[in-house]
Amino acid sequence: MQPLTPTERTALRRVPERGSFERERLEEILDEALVCHVGLAGEHGPVVIPMSYARAGDRLYLHGSSASRLLRSLRDGVEACVTVTLLDGLVLARSAFHHSVNYRSAVVFGTARELTDAAEKLAALRAIVEHVVPGRWSDTRGPSAKELARTLVLALPLDEASVKLRTGPPVDDEEDRELDHWAGVIPLRLEAAEPVRDPELRDGIPCPAYATRYGRPGA
Amino acid sequence: MQPLTPTERTALRRVPERGSFERERLEEILDEALVCHVGLAGEHGPVVIPMSYARAGDRLYLHGSSASRLLRSLRDGVEACVTVTLLDGLVLARSAFHHSVNYRSAVVFGTARELTDAAEKLAALRAIVEHVVPGRWSDTRGPSAKELARTLVLALPLDEASVKLRTGPPVDDEEDRELDHWAGVIPLRLEAAEPVRDPELRDGIPCPAYATRYGRPGA
Numbered sequence: 001m002q003p004l005t006p007t008e009r010t011a012l013r014r015v016p017e018r019g020s021f022e023r024e025r026l027e028e029i030l031d032e033a034l035v036c037h038v039g040l041a042g043e044h045g046p047v048v049i050p051m052s053y054a055r056a057g058d059r060l061y062l063h064g065s066s067a068s069r070l071l072r073s074l075r076d077g078v079e080a081c082v083t084v085t086l087l088d089g090l091v092l093a094r095s096a097f098h099h100s101v102n103y104r105s106a107v108v109f110g111t112a113r114e115l116t117d118a119a120e121k122l123a124a125l126r127a128i129v130e131h132v133v134p135g136r137w138s139d140t141r142g143p144s145a146k147e148l149a150r151t152l153v154l155a156l157p158l159d160e161a162s163v164k165l166r167t168g169p170p171v172d173d174e175e176d177r178e179l180d181h182w183a184g185v186i187p188l189r190l191e192a193a194e195p196v197r198d199p200e201l202r203d204g205i206p207c208p209a210y211a212t213r214y215g216r217p218g219a
Numbered sequence: 220m221q222p223l224t225p226t227e228r229t230a231l232r233r234v235p236e237r238g239s240f241e242r243e244r245l246e247e248i249l250d251e252a253l254v255c256h257v258g259l260a261g262e263h264g265p266v267v268i269p270m271s272y273a274r275a276g277d278r279l280y281l282h283g284s285s286a287s288r289l290l291r292s293l294r295d296g297v298e299a300c301v302t303v304t305l306l307d308g309l310v311l312a313r314s315a316f317h318h319s320v321n322y323r324s325a326v327v328f329g330t331a332r333e334l335t336d337a338a339e340k341l342a343a344l345r346a347i348v349e350h351v352v353p354g355r356w357s358d359t360r361g362p363s364a365k366e367l368a369r370t371l372v373l374a375l376p377l378d379e380a381s382v383k384l385r386t387g388p389p390v391d392d393e394e395d396r397e398l399d400h401w402a403g404v405i406p407l408r409l410e411a412a413e414p415v416r417d418p419e420l421r422d423g424i425p426c427p428a429y430a431t432r433y434g435r436p437g438a
Contacts, residue, residue: 042228052320092352097370099351186430190410196403198389202397
């Protein structure tokens, strides 16, 4: 795959060794995470809102109610910054100063485009459901024309994006290495618990494997 | 506690039953989560960056390198939107349309102020370390004057904030309730695994209880 091209706003100035412009890294992060944070300059200042999403090829799909002001601003061509963060661990150094976090994050800049073609819109909604729960789409009642009309679906190109990450043990200053404080990493990950049936679910419908064995790719 | 006062940008227009202006809810979310997403209008458009933080009373503390452009913009009085999201579960409805996510999110708007007083700065850094790993601060080598000088610490007031959340089972349309599709919730939470020692840790330092029994408050 072609690497991403750094731009004025994606070039990493301070700690370049934590950056990556490999498209594989970007895709892995976007495919593993469940929530993105969408930022834009609103009428009354910056706004950052969490959203579901999906990646398909070199696009990110966002969706929501046609009545959502934020989605309508995006549809109208307001610039967006979409950030996805995976928290992998807490890094405990001997010095307070070198405490850190192991993480992988992706930042995407761009302008979204509304999907208006019904087939394209449906494919994007399918991608979002399948991103969140692989295997679920074919086990649902698909969207009606009315539901489709009430849903705004946007595509954001993955042209201008960057990845930042930190992995591995703490890095203390040489003179601190012999101190008595424990040092290491507390790994973190998102875990699924036993699915909880809808209390209104009618009898005789077993919980599907995609729900009982839920886990994120790469996690 | 006094409830939060809705403003032009925190008032919930579309789904008011998912909103809350109770200060307790806001504090619970901020105290449980580990990462916030800080958004601002940058020179080249909106920027959203993940950061550690801590809440103390009615303030949010942010920190980072004195060389960070983003932190310097915030220090210089650029308006910020800080969003914290906890993902509690995936909501599988019978219809694709009613799929949703159980979550709790807090959105804070405001302008940050730099902490310049050394004692105040130290207290904020302590709050951040203790927010991430309660019990850790007293088991570290504290910041030197030089390290303090290299760290920019900001306080953001929790005056203008709102909470949004969704809990509970899926809500399908009446006519879909008898469908054959399984419906329910897959609960999600952030779990800590066994701590990993720094390979350079000298012998005879046991892993402290705050690391072996790590968990978030409320989770």
